[in-house]
Amino acid sequence: MTIETKVKEYLNQKAALIEEINEKIWDYAEVGLEENKSVALYKKLLQAEDFHFENGIAGMPTAFTASYGSGKPVIGILAEYDALPQLSQEAGLPKESPLEVGGHGHGCGHNSLGAGAFGATLAVKEYIKENGGSGTIKLFGCPSEEKDNGKTFMARDGYFNDVDCAFTWHPGDRNLTLGIPTLANISVVFSFEGKSSHAASAPHLGRSALDSVELMNVGVNYLREHVIPEARLHYAYLDTGGQAPNVVQGSASVHYYIRAPKVEQVLAIFERVKDVAKGAALMSGTKYTYDIYSGLSDYLPNITLSKVLQTSLEEYGVTPYSEAEYELAKSFYDTLTEQEKASALGQVTMMHGRDEAAKMANKPLHNGILPLFISNEAMPGSTDVGDVSQVTPTAQLSAATVCFGTPFHTWQMTAQGKTSTALKGVHTAAGAMATAAIKVLEDPTIAEEARQELIAETEGKYICPIPDDVSPHLPKS
Numbered sequence: 001m002t003i004e005t006k007v008k009e010y011l012n013q014k015a016a017l018i019e020e021i022n023e024k025i026w027d028y029a030e031v032g033l034e035e036n037k038s039v040a041l042y043k044k045l046l047q048a049e050d051f052h053f054e055n056g057i058a059g060m061p062t063a064f065t066a067s068y069g070s071g072k073p074v075i076g077i078l079a080e081y082d083a084l085p086q087l088s089q090e091a092g093l094p095k096e097s098p099l100e101v102g103g104h105g106h107g108c109g110h111n112s113l114g115a116g117a118f119g120a121t122l123a124v125k126e127y128i129k130e131n132g133g134s135g136t137i138k139l140f141g142c143p144s145e146e147k148d149n150g151k152t153f154m155a156r157d158g159y160f161n162d163v164d165c166a167f168t169w170h171p172g173d174r175n176l177t178l179g180i181p182t183l184a185n186i187s188v189v190f191s192f193e194g195k196s197s198h199a200a201s202a203p204h205l206g207r208s209a210l211d212s213v214e215l216m217n218v219g220v221n222y223l224r225e226h227v228i229p230e231a232r233l234h235y236a237y238l239d240t241g242g243q244a245p246n247v248v249q250g251s252a253s254v255h256y257y258i259r260a261p262k263v264e265q266v267l268a269i270f271e272r273v274k275d276v277a278k279g280a281a282l283m284s285g286t287k288y289t290y291d292i293y294s295g296l297s298d299y300l301p302n303i304t305l306s307k308v309l310q311t312s313l314e315e316y317g318v319t320p321y322s323e324a325e326y327e328l329a330k331s332f333y334d335t336l337t338e339q340e341k342a343s344a345l346g347q348v349t350m351m352h353g354r355d356e357a358a359k360m361a362n363k364p365l366h367n368g369i370l371p372l373f374i375s376n377e378a379m380p381g382s383t384d385v386g387d388v389s390q391v392t393p394t395a396q397l398s399a400a401t402v403c404f405g406t407p408f409h410t411w412q413m414t415a416q417g418k419t420s421t422a423l424k425g426v427h428t429a430a431g432a433m434a435t436a437a438i439k440v441l442e443d444p445t446i447a448e449e450a451r452q453e454l455i456a457e458t459e460g461k462y463i464c465p466i467p468d469d470v471s472p473h474l475p476k477s
Contacts, residue, residue, distance in 0.1 A: 002315070003435050007431050008316070011123055011427055021114060022111055022417075025110075031083055033143055039055055042079075046066040049068075050068065057154065058159060071136060072134055073165070075166070076163040076167070079139055081141070084409060089411040091415060108171075112423075113171055116169055117430075140160075145383065149384040149387075149466075150472070152465065161392075165305055165446075167395055175398065175399050179306045184261070188256050189290065189293055191253040192216075192286045193289075195250055196250035198247070209252035210249035210252040220256075220276055234259075239253040262298050263390075277290065297463070302389065302394055303374060305395035309396075311436075312433075315435060322420075328419065333404065351373045352370055366400040390462045400428075402417075402425075
């Protein structure tokens with residue numbers, strides 16, 4: 001019996017548990033570092049499956065590990081389960097309709113991401129139980145990918161150091177393994193303190209913190225011309241010092257994201273941004289401080305491992321869709337703007353050519369498997385999977401859970417996350433990852449070759465963008 005056949009057997013045995021994770025975590029819709037119900041569900045189900053469960057790791061109550069087996073190789077599977085604010089949406093309805101106005105929702109599909117990781121882990125556990133031998137499967141519960149970069153704190157604290165390789169995936173609109181880097185990122189708040197005064201009778205006695213923020217933003221705008229073109233500098237005002245124009249604002253703050261293809265580049269640009277803040281404070285007679293909120297490294301796709309994952313995806317295959325699922329997907333596709341549709345087709349054309357794009361344009365659901373796409377050019381986004389990939393060889397895939405062209409962080413993504421279509425994508429991802437993991441268990445030289453590739457890329461060094469003295473920003477009780 002082939003590995004993929006055995007994996008299908010294992011996943012069929014655990015299908016009800018996988019669906020329970022997908023649906024209940026969609027219902028819970030808990031934002032980052034508040035995923036208490038979600039983690040309690042994982043704990044209950046994993047302990048019932050004889051996993052050793054440890055939560056509260058890396059200073060985060062909703063981070064956990066669950067392991068089964070013993071010895072090498074140690075294979076990690078990465079799970080996420082945080083939702084997004086203000087993306088509450090009725091399940092399966094192709095019309096914007098919040099379940100709760102202002103409520104949270106899984107607009108990035110992390111309920112499904114976590115369910116697929118859970119399913120893959122259970123399948124590998126069944127293989128170890130049935131076949132014995134040396135090997136450990138470890139599920140990593142990674143909280144708050146969206147805002148706190150939970151994996152970065154876990155990597156900084158050494159939780160991936162003994163892992164021989166790691167697999168993960170992301171829900172999306174197509175099936176393939178992604179051999180594409182992502183951007184490193186640091187998230188930092190700059191705060192300025194000045195002196196309040198009456199803006200008409202005594203402005204000379206005041207020192208405007210708001211002026212400092214505005215001067216800083218002007219300075220950073222000029223800096224943009226003199227950093228690498230791939231870098232991105234985004235900002236948002238957090239505190240403008242109040243709403244009274246006749247008061248010199250005594251405090252103000254601004255939140256910056258600094259992105260670049262490599263973490264070393266991010267940290268170098270960060271030093272220059274700090275100099276701009278210092279200059280703004282000097283010009284306005286204020287003082288400034290900064291608080292690093294979070295950060296993450298660039299994702300290094302391990303090509304050795306990615307090839308194994310792609311082959312496993314092709315061998316495991318995609319679960320066929322029903323006519324009803326195609327019809328529902330078409331209803332969601334019709335809610336997208338022409339620009340969103342064109343953007344999705346443009347991505348496929350760029351990665352795989354016009355012929356593949358033409359095929360996908362005629363189907364609202366992707367029922368095939370695209371070739372492994374490898375590129376040195378970073379995607380214009382960031383993920384804390386990057387920090388795992390800097391520490392241990394890592395590969396990730398995309399599996400279709402939504403209609404073609406569905407943008408992330410939208411009500412359409414939320415609405416499709418609790419459908420039978422999403423569940424089929426979950427099983428595709430779980431099957432491919434489990435098949436790949438079992439291949440590594442059967443041939444540990446795969447992990448060794450992948451490790452040598454990582455060392456050649458990083459020289460065995462990991463530069464964490466979050467300093468040791470920065471802790472996760474836990475919610476206030």
